[in-house]
Amino acid sequence: SQQGEEDPQALSIQEGENATMNCSYKTSINNLQWYRQNSGRGLVHLILIRSNEREKHSGRLRVTLDTSKKSSSLLITASRAADTASYFCAVAHSGNTPLVFGKGTRLSVIA
Amino acid sequence: DGGITQSPKYLFRKEGQNVTLSCEQNLNHDAMYWYRQDPGQGLRLIYYSQIVNDFQKGDIAEGYSVSREKKESFPLTVTSAQKNPTAFYLCASSIEFSGRGQQFFGPGTRLTVL
Numbered sequence: 001s002q003q004g005e006e007d008p009q010a011l012s013i014q015e016g017e018n019a020t021m022n023c024s025y026k027t028s029i030n031n032l033q034w035y036r037q038n039s040g041r042g043l044v045h046l047i048l049i050r051s052n053e054r055e056k057h058s059g060r061l062r063v064t065l066d067t068s069k070k071s072s073s074l075l076i077t078a079s080r081a082a083d084t085a086s087y088f089c090a091v092a093h094s095g096n097t098p099l100v101f102g103k104g105t106r107l108s109v110i111a
Numbered sequence: 112d113g114g115i116t117q118s119p120k121y122l123f124r125k126e127g128q129n130v131t132l133s134c135e136q137n138l139n140h141d142a143m144y145w146y147r148q149d150p151g152q153g154l155r156l157i158y159y160s161q162i163v164n165d166f167q168k169g170d171i172a173e174g175y176s177v178s179r180e181k182k183e184s185f186p187l188t189v190t191s192a193q194k195n196p197t198a199f200y201l202c203a204s205s206i207e208f209s210g211r212g213q214q215f216f217g218p219g220t221r222l223t224v225l
Contacts, residue, residue: 030211042115042201042216043154070116096209098144098169111191 023089
């Protein structure tokens with residue numbers, strides 16, 4: 001499969017803790033994207049990291065990309081109850097092919 | 112107020128009926144997509160359109176049909192040939208088809224077969 005595989009499938013943490021989610025893929029990519037989905041809603045784009053980038057930040061989000069290991073991680077620092085959602089990685093492979101989404105990580109932040 | 116709209120939010124269908132899900136965008140995006148999401152699962156691509164009057168099958172196109180007669184609209188028909196249509200359906204768009212940019216998603220339509 002060309003899709004990204006997220007790990008863990010589910011994660012439960014206390015408010016204020018950091019949350020780390022990982023995404024692995026199998027073939028070369030143009031970029032990797034992270035999305036968030038609140039229950040019963042559409043996905044919202046969080047961050048895009050290109051294959052020649054190693055780290056990007058956006059507010060409390062930090063994304064890293066290791067192309068040698070074909071993996072990416074999403075770190076949410078100082079989590080809040082409002083961060084409770086599912087988080088998906090999506091890989092954009094080289095060439096003219098659609099984004100491929102993984103199955104997601106369900107994050108629960110307990111107040 | 113730009114964005115993607117999907118209607119209806121909830122849809123109920125009797126077995127054997129065709130139903131059409133609406134997706135409209137005013138973002139002036141060339142590319143549009145339809146995904147299916149089952150409980151606790153990721154997104155699976157049904158159909159996509161790179162440009163008006165063009166569309167291609169995704170990974171799970173059987174039992175579905177689409178049209179792209181206008182840039183703004185990409186309706187999805189769930190036909191009676193789709194054996195297990197109960198799911199959450201998401202429409203998305205992007206400036207261009209290549210995966211280099213982000214996709215913008217609508218709020219989704221939850222389809223239930225009675």
